[in-house]
Amino acid sequence: MTFANPHEQLFYEALRIRRAEERIIEIYPTDRIQSPVHLSIGQEAIAVGVCHPLRIEDPLFGSYRSHAFFLAKGGSMRSMFAELYGKATGGSGGKAGSMHLTAPEVGFMGSSAVVASTIPNAVGAALAAQRRETGQVVVTVFGDGATEEGVYHESLNFAALHQLPVLFLCENNGLAVHSKLSDRQAYGICEHAATYGITTQRCREGWDFVRVNDLVGQAVEAIRRGDGPRFIECRTYRYQEHVGIGCDHDVGYRPRGPLEAWQANDPLLNEPALVEAFDPAIRDEIDDAVQFAESSPWPGPEQLLADVA
Amino acid sequence: MGVAYKIEEDQAQTTTYREALFRCMRGALADHPETFILGQGVDDHKGTFGSTVGLAEEFGAGRVMDSPLAEESMTGIGIGAALNGLYPIQTHIRADFALLAMNQIVNMAAKYKYMFGGRFEVPMLIRMVIGRSWGQGAQHSQSLQSLFAHVPGLTVIMPATSDSILETYPWIIENHRGPVISLEHRLLYDIAFRGDDARPENSPLSSRLLRRGKDVTIVATSIMVLEAKRAAEHLAETAGIEAEVIDLHCVSHPDRQMILDSVARTGRLIVADTSWQAYGVAAEISRIVCEHDPSILRAPIATLGMAPAPCPTAKTLEDLYYPTLRSLADTAARMVVGEEDHGVTLPEEASMADVYKRFKGPF
Ligand SMILES: Cc1ncc(C[n+]2csc(CCOP(=O)(O)OP(=O)(O)O)c2C)c(N)n1
Ligand SMILES: [Mg+2]
Numbered sequence: 001m002t003f004a005n006p007h008e009q010l011f012y013e014a015l016r017i018r019r020a021e022e023r024i025i026e027i028y029p030t031d032r033i034q035s036p037v038h039l040s041i042g043q044e045a046i047a048v049g050v051c052h053p054l055r056i057e058d059p060l061f062g063s064y065r066s067h068a069f070f071l072a073k074g075g076s077m078r079s080m081f082a083e084l085y086g087k088a089t090g091g092s093g094g095k096a097g098s099m100h101l102t103a104p105e106v107g108f109m110g111s112s113a114v115v116a117s118t119i120p121n122a123v124g125a126a127l128a129a130q131r132r133e134t135g136q137v138v139v140t141v142f143g144d145g146a147t148e149e150g151v152y153h154e155s156l157n158f159a160a161l162h163q164l165p166v167l168f169l170c171e172n173n174g175l176a177v178h179s180k181l182s183d184r185q186a187y188g189i190c191e192h193a194a195t196y197g198i199t200t201q202r203c204r205e206g207w208d209f210v211r212v213n214d215l216v217g218q219a220v221e222a223i224r225r226g227d228g229p230r231f232i233e234c235r236t237y238r239y240q241e242h243v244g245i246g247c248d249h250d251v252g253y254r255p256r257g258p259l260e261a262w263q264a265n266d267p268l269l270n271e272p273a274l275v276e277a278f279d280p281a282i283r284d285e286i287d288d289a290v291q292f293a294e295s296s297p298w299p300g301p302e303q304l305l306a307d308v309a
Numbered sequence: 310m311g312v313a314y315k316i317e318e319d320q321a322q323t324t325t326y327r328e329a330l331f332r333c334m335r336g337a338l339a340d341h342p343e344t345f346i347l348g349q350g351v352d353d354h355k356g357t358f359g360s361t362v363g364l365a366e367e368f369g370a371g372r373v374m375d376s377p378l379a380e381e382s383m384t385g386i387g388i389g390a391a392l393n394g395l396y397p398i399q400t401h402i403r404a405d406f407a408l409l410a411m412n413q414i415v416n417m418a419a420k421y422k423y424m425f426g427g428r429f430e431v432p433m434l435i436r437m438v439i440g441r442s443w444g445q446g447a448q449h450s451q452s453l454q455s456l457f458a459h460v461p462g463l464t465v466i467m468p469a470t471s472d473s474i475l476e477t478y479p480w481i482i483e484n485h486r487g488p489v490i491s492l493e494h495r496l497l498y499d500i501a502f503r504g505d506d507a508r509p510e511n512s513p514l515s516s517r518l519l520r521r522g523k524d525v526t527i528v529a530t531s532i533m534v535l536e537a538k539r540a541a542e543h544l545a546e547t548a549g550i551e552a553e554v555i556d557l558h559c560v561s562h563p564d565r566q567m568i569l570d571s572v573a574r575t576g577r578l579i580v581a582d583t584s585w586q587a588y589g590v591a592a593e594i595s596r597i598v599c600e601h602d603p604s605i606l607r608a609p610i611a612t613l614g615m616a617p618a619p620c621p622t623a624k625t626l627e628d629l630y631y632p633t634l635r636s637l638a639d640t641a642a643r644m645v646v647g648e649e650d651h652g653v654t655l656p657e658e659a660s661m662a663d664v665y666k667r668f669k670g671p672f
Contacts, residue, residue, distance in 0.1 A: 015410060058495075059393065061389075078505050090426070091425075091426070091428075092424065092425045092426030092428060093426030093427070095423060095426045096424055096425055096426060100424050100425060102425045102428055102429075104428050104429065108393075109392065109429075110417075110421060110425065110429065112416070112417065114412060115417050116419075117385065117412060117413070117416060118381075118385075118417075119385070120381070120382040120383075120385025120386045120388070120389060120413065121385050121389035121392065121417065122383070122389055123382070123385070123386050123389060124385060124386035124387060124388055124389020124390040124392070124397075125389040125390065125392055125393040126389070126394070127386060127389070127390050127392060127395070128389070128390040128391075128392075128393035128394050128395040131345070131371060131390075131395060132343075132393070132394055133393070134393075134394075136331045136393075140545075148353050150381065151379075151381045151385060151412070151413075154377065154379035154381060154382030154383075155385070155386070156381045157377055157379070157382075158377060158379070158382060158383075158386060161377070173545070213546055236315045249671075282353075287550070292367070306427065307422050307426065307427035308422070308423050308462055309422070309461065309462055309463070309464055309487050309561075309562075
């Protein structure tokens, strides 16, 4: 696939993620995907904007909400669907499911279901990168809720103290499950991170993959130069429920207004010509991946005790 | 077979636990450029009870890193460093403090390999010191081996002698690609060992048969291995009772066959652990024997461990809290003679701390 400009390329990648998750929504009621899914629909622009400026060997650590980052970092569609199906051909041989996607071959490292738990792992990988002079920039992606965990603070401190090559990337969707940020936090996320002496930037237009890409590109360049850690907070909006495939604007904890405002800016909903141009290739890739997952074997009993210690 | 340790004599031919640790730490840094030590105070003048002293000066602050007071992230950082090509050696001057790192140890280090289908390895060594005596109290004395050994994905060792350290640490660092937790007993640090125990034939991540005996098998951990050997010597000399002593060493992966063969020979089993008995090493070794064949037992299993309470600081209570040489010898004599009133003279020694601990506190 060739693209006329970066906007089109990022658009394609974001659309690919959205269509993949929409396919998950279609398949889910059949119970062929028996894995808790945390969808990124509405948040894809961040994943593609962050991953585009990265090199393959730059490790990125994510959370349970990682379909978007897995794909944006270069993880294979087949590997992801097979993993969601629990098949032996999945990226982790069917032992990981949706919440622990990984693709180390493209630098997509651990993703964990325990909030904030991969943040120090990313910092440690950055310590190794610095020590071994690998030239890698490590990225840790986490939600606004994760910034409430103690280990997040510990990790910021260590990264700043040792000037490690790590980008802290906060996807602020304003929610932790159903709790809104203002009910949970007495601090400003960027203001707080800045107290460690880390250069912070805020992107309010989290739908705008080009803007995210530019911001992250500059930050990554600075980090690679040896300027130490950087911090970027991207505002974003989660369209679906926290976990699962449904919509939940009717249950009373959040109003519809912000959803509509966000959707009015969402490129994937407002550029039908690009959608029309890109959809067929994307559909083919997803069809192929689903077919692959369906026809793949289950892991055998010999896998039960393989790779324990 | 003689006692394999000496407290006062033979200094020239002996190695203290502390020296063994120091040699391994220095050797790791010198022989393996990917290693680094990360822990609170590892670069200070006391150097983790002497086990890292001077290494920061020799190898640089980047190889021997003082850590912020942040146990969870330090463990997580160790994991991340291991994922990206380094070999972290981490220290906790008390095992109690590692409880703050439980999330990273249990949810991350133990899971990275399996959860991602074998795509990652987390080679790292986490050293934790078990405190005892001189008023360590409830939060500086816990012996947490069974918490860790309970979790698949972790390898847990309790080196009982200098030899164990010298055989196991370099081997782990060179050959083992997963997380290892080593529980080092503070009272062992000052003990000089002669080093004439039989060496394990294969991987040192296993158990060791330290003394042969026909009457009773004592499976022991850490400092209780020393007590078991002293009890065995006493029983042999005073009553002709021959105890077989197994140093469990690798708590998470004990040598089941060694234990079962031994108990099949002696027909009797005592488990002497440094921790609480419930749900612990004592329970696990009993499980191994009972699930295999309880009929190899001629008498009910006996277990010794800490009293089922947090550790008190008053010496009168602390002396009651821990199993002793005397209680171990008494248990063995009762079991072998088959009567409460066994008539065997018991060793005259109340407090292990008085015997082993050579400095006067505080830590
Ligand atoms: C340590 C921990 N506590 C609680 C949970 C339950 N939980 C799962 S997701 C989540 C919300 C996290 O919010 P945020 O970090 O903002 O990420 P988002 O889901 O919004 O992407 C919570 C509380 C968990 N998985 N781990
Ligand atoms: Mg959130």
